[in-house]
Amino acid sequence: MMKKLSTLVFGLTLTSLCHAQETFPRNGTYDERTGRYAFTNANIVVDSKTTIPNGTLLIENGIIREASKQVKIPAGVVVIDLKGKYIYPSLIDLDSDYGMPEVKNEARGRGRQTPQLESNKKGAFGWNQAVQPENDASQVFSPDAKKGGDLRKIGFGTVLTYSHDGIVRGSGAVVTLTDESANKALLNGKASAHFSFSKGTSGQNYPSSGMGAVALLRQNYYDADWYAKGGKAKETNLSLEAFNQIKTLPSFFETNDKYSLLRADKIGDEFGTQYVIKGGGDEYQRLEEVKASKATLILPLDFPAAYDVTDPWDADAITVAQLKHWEMAPANASVLTKSGITFAFTAADLKNKSDFWSKIRSAIEYGLPKDKALEALTTTPARLIKAEGQVGSLKAGMLANFLITSDELFSKDNVIYENWIQGKKFIIAPIDAPDLRGTYSFSINKAATGKIEISGSVEKPDYKITIKDTVKVTPKVMLANDLLTLTYQPEKKTPGTVRLTGWIAGKGLAGDGVMPDGSPLTWSATLTEPYKSVAKKDTAVAKIKETGPVVYPFVGFGNEQLPKSETVFVKNATVWTNEKEGVLQNADVIIQNGKIAKVGKGLSAPSGARTVDGTGKHLTNGIIDEHSHIALFAINEGSQTSSAEVRMSDVINPDDVNIYRQLAGGVTTSHLLHGSANAIGGQSALVKLKWGATQSEMLIPEAKTIKFALGENVKQSNWGDVARVRFPQTRMGVEQVYYDHFTRAKEYAKGWKDYNGATKKTGLEVPRRDLELEALAEILDNQRFITCHSYVQSEINMLMHVADSLNFKINTFTHILEGYKMADKMKARNIGGSTFADWWAYKMEVKEAIPYNAALMYHEGVTVAINSDDAEMARRLNQEAAKTVVFGGVPEEEAWKMVTLNPAKLLHVDNRMGSIKAGKDADLVLWSTHPLSIYARPEFTMIEGAVYFDRKEDVAKQTKVAAERERLIQKMLSDKADGKPTQKAPMTMPRMWHCEDIIGIHAEHEEGK
Structure with missing residues (x-):
């Protein structure tokens, strides 16, 4: 009875489907056919877990009616004997632009065009053109015969298509690859919401960096919430209305590497959204973090071809990371599978779609189980777009989207004969070709x-x-x-x-x-x-291809195992405590649980401790660089006069080799600052240089600082006539920026205070959360501290007067090469100075710099730090500190504090670092000789009791890296000899950031790969 009922329901469904097509008139006679087919004697792969050998698939009107071994074939059905061939579900791609209008990016760059500060889009939409939630793929979808044919040839029958344009990209549509009308192809017009960090075709200046893209997206979420809670009464914003409509849909986020993936997941966590994230294929490099994100992934298949390393000079241009990724990229899916991470595959990034199956087979050769590969192409993508009742398997009632193949789908010799979509046959290869061999x-x-x-x-x-x-x-x-x-x-x-x-x-x-x-x-x-057929190899016993080890970070000098905190006993060293005890001769230090446990003389080693003989050597705490730009993907969001909403923590790059190099110079902590392209920059990040650790493990979240700037860089008036648009253009304008923003920040803080302190009876409207003003309000509340880029006396005086009048505090003037002129005023306001030891003559603003600057500020009682602002100089900050002894007679211990304890004080973390004292973090350096000597070299550099740099181990690492390079080069040469494709070796130059550096968001994403 139940079977008869289901058949009746199926028949009614088919009837309604046929009638639905009658809304379109036809020019000519009607030729309605039921499309009833029975495919017999086939191996029917219903899904990855179910295969029906010698089965029959019955379809009618584009719907699967039955799939089993025993099918009663009704009269009038076309019977097709497949003689042991295979039937699989057609594949599904979740990252497609099929049928979408072409996205054309305009030329961008400083000096090319007048900056576009506001949106050019007509209508009551949002302020930023990179945010386009109103885009609706279903309204612009039009079947594309060429793209559809290319996708059908490799087995796809359904795609999720959407506009690949902007940070918020609007809604996507699920469509089949039939060659009929859009009305027939469209399965779900509002299937998904789409996001990225790329601004797309927007010509607007903001955002100009990855951190700006994060801030814009976060602000958009908060604005949409405010709009829904009453903001609509104040303004009509069609973009926010559309955003509120699509944010409940399955959300997909396109990223291009492991760190942007984690950045996207962090945004999702903040707003209660679990994104499906398209990755960059390097997820294996940060496996545990990716797993912790709990995100389902979409994996590209554009594994890199081997580099042509025939010329040794070309080979030298390739980084260890590029060599290793070439070898390990095909194993990415296998590694994720073993870790329990769910994913789908996409063919979107393949330049040549015909490479699709060779890439899939390559992933299988590196250990991906075939059933997981099939899931990643069928059932998983169907589930992610909530279409598992329509496509992705061959169950009764589902669309007749299936492939007829000669062999198992992943066999090298397999041929796709036909791709049936909604019951319509598309011939890929002749199914009954004569055997002419x-x-x-x-x-x-x-x-x-x-x-x-x-x-x-x-x-x-x-x-x-x-x-x-x-x-x-x-x-x-x-x-x-x-x-x-x-x-x-x-x-x-x-x-x-x-x-x-x-x-x-x-x-x-x-x-x-x-x-x-x-x-x-x-x-x-x-x-x-x-013809004599060659016996097929037994693929069941095929050996999985092996790769070299993953290292952390995934670059040269990375660690196979991350350093761990140890119990260490350093004996008989000269210990620079930076405390009242001063420099202790022949002293001992005990390190336990990442902390300094004891400091003194005649101490005994704890049980199980590693003993280090410090005789003739000097033990200090690690150097703290108060002004650095290493380990970042970008440093400036210079598109607006204030970018207080952006966070440097969003663009930390743990793979930057400068981390390791600076550990070799005794640096353990770096203050990563925004650049100086605007008056109010972004929120800084204080990190410990834990080589191989994650972004979150490096970050010291309690250090809350922000970058301000004065001078030429801020005005941007020296960028040429075409750029003279953005306010301010004069130093007078810079002053007004501060007055304006802090006045508004005070009003903002008062609005929230009134709202939070009011009762429900007052009827106060919910204030709009503004991330920019929120950061400035934290300054007013002494919860965030200013580091200000500065040079000239007049401007420094100006900002001090502004701070006095608006009642906020300046924490540190950085660079401040004319600090010696106003050290008394700085001392009176308890403002610190972080300066260079002897940089000058590189621009007009520093023409009155003198080498005695740091010493004169010190003698006046100012807390003085010596900083680098340069990746190379940071490796020699001990020598930079020594210059203050020569220029100005600063005592040695006080000079040493300028790169250790004083920066810790300026950053408000001296309670846990900056000196050798029981209870503080064990961030220590053992020097070969006096730390202020040009001959001093760190024997080891330790952070929280774990050794991140050891000079003896460094020698072994260099040998190991050289051997790994040569192994991979020889493997590439072997591939070329076998006739496999190669690509030209790229010239990769690591970027050394400086305050004024600006690159576009697109270039930044390329650098992040």
Whole structure:
């Protein structure tokens, strides 16, 4: 009874489907057919867990009616005997632009065009063109015959398509790859919401960096919430309305590498959204973090080709990370599977779609189970778009989207014969192609000419002609039904092409043709030796390809195992405490649980401790660089006069080799600052240089600082006439920026205070959360501290007066090369100075700098730090501190504090670092000699009791890195010798950031790869 009922329901569904098509008039007669087919004797792969051998698939009107071994075939059904062939569900791609209007990016760059500060989009939409939630893929979708055909050829039947333009990209649509109308192809017009960090075609200046993209997206979420809670009464914003509508849909986020993936997941966590994230194929490099995100991933298949390393100079240009990723990228899916991470595959990034199956097989060769590969192409993507009841498997009631193949889907010899979409057949290869394979004697005009050898597979034969036993040529062949066409050039030296047309004649071939001189001919080919099939290899016992180890970070000098905190006993060292005890001779220090446990003389080593003999050596706490730009993907969001909403913590780059280099120079902590392209920059990040650790493990979240700036960089008036648009353009304007923003920040803070302190009866409206003003309000509340880029006395005086009048505090003036002129005023306001030891003469603003600057500020009682602002200089900050002893007579211990304790004080973390005292973090350096000597070298650099740099281990690392490079180079040379494709070696130059550096968001993403 139940079976009859389901059949009745199915019949009603089909009837309604047919009637639905009648809303469109036709020019001509109606030819309605039920499309009833029964595919018998097939291996039906219903899904990755269910296969029906020798089964029957029954479809009607584009719907699967039944799939089983015992199917009662109704009368009037077309029966197709597949004779042991296979039927699979058609594949699904979740990252497609199929049927979407072409996205054209405009030329961008400083000096090319007048900055666009506001949106050019007409209508009551949002303020930023990179945010386009109103984009609706279903409204612009139009089937594309060329793209659809290319995707059908490799097995796809359904895609999630959307506009790949902007940070908020709008909604996506689920469509099939039928060649019929959009009305037929469209399955779900509002299936998904889409996001990225790329601003797309927007010509607007903001955002100009990855951190700006994060801030814009976060602000958009908060604005949409405010709009829904009452903001609509104040303004009409169609973008926010659309955003509120799509944010409940399954959300997809496009990223291009492991760190942008984690950045996207962090945004999702903040707003209660679990994104499906398209990754960059390098997720294996940060496996535990990716797993912790709990995100389902979409994986690209554009594994890099081997580099052409024939020329040793070219080989030297390739980084260890690039070499290792080439080897390990195909194993990414296998590694994720073993870790329990769910994913789908996409063909979107393949330049040549015909490479799709070779890439999938490569992933399988590196350990990806076939059932997981099938899930990643069918059931998983169907579930992610909530279409598992329509596509992705071959169950009754689902769309008749399926493939007919010659073999198992992932077999190298498999041929996709047909791709059926919504019950309509698309022929990919002839399903009943004649088997012409074998060796034939070849005659022209009845004269023996040579032989024809046909090998390969039935569906994809390989042809070779041998003329008079000496000349071997490969003809161009076309076989259509039983009609064969061959063309070849018999003599390489003599131009001219023989053209043959023929047909199958018994066990041979025969036909007519034309000689190169135009004379007609007849030809024949008689089978002399049948083709001998080569036995297939047993793929079940195929050995999984091996790769080298993953290292952390995934660059040269990375660690296979991350350093761990140890119990260490350092004895008989000269200990620079930076405390009242001063420098202790022949002293001992005990490190336990990442902290300094004891400091003194005659101490005993704890049980199990590693003992380090410090005789003749100096133990200090680690150097703290108060002004640094290393380990970042970008440093400036200079598109607006204030970017207080952006956070440097969003663009930390743990793979920057400068981390390791600076550990080798005794640096353990770096204050990563925004640049100086605007008056109010972004929120800084204080990190410990834990080489190989995660972004969050490096970050010291309690250090809350922000970058301000004065001078030429801020005005941008020296960028040329075309850039003279953004306010301010003068130093007077810079002053007004501060007055304006802090006045508004005070009002903002008061609005929230009134709202939070009010009762429900007051009826106060919910204030709009503003991330920019929120950061400035934290300054007013002494919860965030200013580090201000500065040079000239007049401007420094200006900002101090502004701070006095608006009642906020300046924490530190950085650079401050004219600090010696106003050290008394700084001391009176308890403002610190972080300066260079002897940088000057690099621009007009520093023409009055002197080498005694740091010493004069110190003697006046200012807390002085010596900073780097330069990746190279940071490796020698101990020597920079020593210069203050020479220039100004600063005592050695006080000079040392300028790169250790004083920066800790300025950053408000001196309670846990900056000196050697029991209870503080064990961030320590053992120097070979006096730390202020130019001959001093760190023996080891320790952070929280773990050794992150050891000079002896560094020698071993260099040898190991060289051996790994050569192993991979030899492997690439072997690939080239085997005829595999190669690519030109790229010239990769690591970027050394400085305050004024600005790159576009697109270039930044390229650097992040």
